[in-house]
Amino acid sequence: MVPASRSVFDPERFSPLRAFLRWSSRRALRWFYRETAIVQLGVVPATGPVLFIGNHPNDLPDVLLGLQACPRHVRYLATIAAGTSGAAGKGYEAMGVIPVTRVRDARKMRALGVDMAAVNAEAGRRVSQAFASGHVVGVFPQGGVHDAPQIGRLRTGVAMMSLEAIDNGSVFDVTVVPFGVQYEAPRTPRTDAMAVVGHGWSLRGWRAERIANGLDAGVSALTDQLRTCLLGVTRNALDWESAHERDELVAAVAATQLPAVTAAQAPLLERAARLVPIAERLVANRRSDGGTPHAARLHTFVSELSHLVQEAGGVRTSARDHARVITAAGLVAEAQLTPIWTLLLLTPAAMIGWLIHAPIFWLVWRLAHRFAKARADVVARAYVPGLQVVAMWYLLLAVGSVSALVVSGKASWLTIAVLMLLITQLPTTADAAVAWRDGWRGHALVWRVRRWPATRRADLVRLTEALRAEWKSGYSHQ
Template sequence: MLAYRVMRAFLRLVIRVFYRQVEVVGAEHIPQDGPVIFAGNHPNSLIDPVMIVATAGRFVHFAAKDVLFRSRLLRVFLDALGAVPIKRRQDHGADDAGGQVDNSAAFDALFEVLARGGTMGIFPEGISHDASQLSRLKTGAARIALAMAKRHPELPVRIVPCGLNFIHRRHFRSRVLVQYGPPIEIDAERIAAHDADERAAARALTDDIDQAIRALTVNAPDWSTLRVLDGVRRLYQPPRIPLAHRVELARRFATVYERVRDEPEVVGLFGRVKSYLERLTDLGISDGDLSRPPRPGAALLGGLRQLWWLFVWLPLAAPGVILHAPIGILVGWSSQRFTPRKDVIGTTKLLVGVLMVLLIYAGLITTAALTWGLAVALATAAALPLSGFATIRVLERTASLRRLLTRVVRAFSLRREMAELKSERAALEEAVLDAVERHIPDDMQPLYPERLAAR
């Protein structure tokens, strides 16, 4: 338990550094006692369980594919987190042979965790992926829950759905929304159905889990469709909305689009938004450049503010840039060189970055202790993370200043093109609001209804 608490605190620190914003919604749905199975989508490899461990507030044991335990470094990490190795057919050649693998020991370990009133986490998709929607869920989570409820009818077994929504999931200092939904309880009716037909009951429960996870995530047939729908979302929303509202709007547009995609009006609007976004890309501008164009006075004040904070952080960041720049270069290179799949890039960046920082910090602190004594070593241990934080702040302020200058330059150099696009955007905004009024389901309350009422 102590190792888990230490590791969880460390992981919370890591994700707070790696991500600019981590927002948690629905934590009140997590039962504070009794057996719980966390079941989530799996878009970002090993970062996904890290997110749940760091935000769930309970000791979560994850079922992890056994091949991960072959790495000594990962094994130490996984053991500290109480992970349980589980065999997958595709990792042991059983898929091609049509055979099975023996996971009885793994299931017994998970049953023991749940029987003690503990929690476990599982990703029913089975493997991390970079698709634009959920894969077909496997029945493992449902089978564990049903078997556990049958073994221990005195315990309330619940499945808590998790939605992991990453904004630019491969980017350092991006944002992530972690959502927990209402728990699915394994009641007497489900147990009776399991007694009658185990396979059908497991599939029915899996379908319920699928719907619960979809209610917390954004799903579309392909990335091209998702990009256009994200453009529709920006045309509808007011400026600067919370991350949770951004994801919820995107989810709603994706859900309703699947129902009305063949309507002639929707087909035409989809094509217009797609053409609008393509022209933005061709000109190198964003929708925000049109919806929130830089005003000279505001741009000047914003630039001065960024410069002020840049100079505030620069003295602390100066040694940090020299130290951390090679780490950043190595992380960027390794994430492209050693990651065959896009969904693993974020994990590679995080693992390589953490490993390099720990090694360099340990080396410098040890050198300071051996050369100048304990007092200097302690001062070095305090100065290194402070300098690293200052480096991040300087890089962020520099990026913000560069974006501001770029927006100002484009606003002047592309005046004619941007004027045309502003007119097109205004027309598209009206068309989107019309479509929302016409096609929003009766049982769906609109987000930002004032956008519709003000017309």
């Protein structure tokens, strides 16, 4: 079995299903993460073929953040094991997905009668066709979800397809743009996530330069170059302990910097993303035999401050929670608290949203934990089939409400039409519910710290000022 060859995909042609999938993906991110930020270190060209490569630490959210990070439609390469028939097949078709096979799926593919070599050959043809049409092709070169503290070895298939595309005459050049998905805590609801877009480069130019210098410009060399690009926009560490130390440092330092006062200054999450390379070097320095006193002092201040954030009820790796705790101590930080009057006005809609969604959100989360086979599967299963469970819940509410109208004798075209209109607004009430909860939690974090004894708040002020001074003395210029 091989996916049927299709006519050229046109991302500019309106597709109701594609519009719905994008709408639901934005909802899924909003319901799970507190804030998602796009950090533009580089840009995606407005026209022309683009190879958009990303890391893959957290399954489906990585895909959705990649869609948000790119201003143009992204045609992902995705495993055929997810299904190219039925609902999955329709979704693949609407999004312009290019199916491929992976070695890890070989047994399942053989059982289904899938000719893996033929599928990948067809995928290569479609990639060349996509580039020739000036499309953006999105790929996770690791070949699947990589639940590890650093970027692992990349598969060579992406490099092979890309070089074939510029060799077969279908396109003159391809711009390679890396994007890194960074999470404060990938599987913790209501934390923040970032997608960092790196600087693009010419594939043909890269190869010409390598050949001119007498260097290898083949598949292996390109694969190494793709990995190097991803290292520049992602978070990497030797082990999970180092990764946690790095994330605490990023959160604490980003939060202790004074808030942006001009458009040229980076907001909190962007500052955090830009701090990652420095934090990685500092952690490596502290853990080495030749660690400097500066790195050791920074670690001490960060560790103590993060402990206080956790004691206040925040997340140790969250820049926003650090900023709110610092604000509660009476210092200036980018806390981003929702005004109380806004929360009060939002309360009725939020209460309706929670009344309707709390049971189903709880069920989705329980099912995700129950059926996840690995850590990285939890969030993916909260999204799909989680969204499908929510949709069925909406359908059940609609059917139950219409039945109640019929039984009560109050059913009419007008009442049913009004009811259906209200049903379509249910996702908006869920938006209000999660926003309301985030707002009150932010204020609760501040109020909790303000109730601490004066000596404890003084410790918080001392640590914050010490961290600011230590950072300024060694790294403020970066």
